[in-house]
Amino acid sequence: MDCATLVQVAACLRGTVGQITPLLETLYFRAAPLAVLDCCATLEALAQEVEQDDVQTITERGREQLQVL
Secondary structure (H helix, E strand, O other), rough: OHHHHHHHHHHHHHHHHHHHHHHHOOOOOOOOOOHHHHHHHHHHHHHHHHHHHHHHHHHHHHHHHHHHH
């Protein structure tokens, strides 16, 4: 169940990237060193980490719990 929730979180992060990207494209000062210009790359990286690392961690913890029982 937790893994499915994590996949949903990653999808939400990617959806946010999809909403932010067009807004960033309207910025006149895109060449300026603005932190906001990095937010989509950061959110995408976070989505990948959630899908890979967090799902793996949850899966491993679930296996550990089953072994204890």
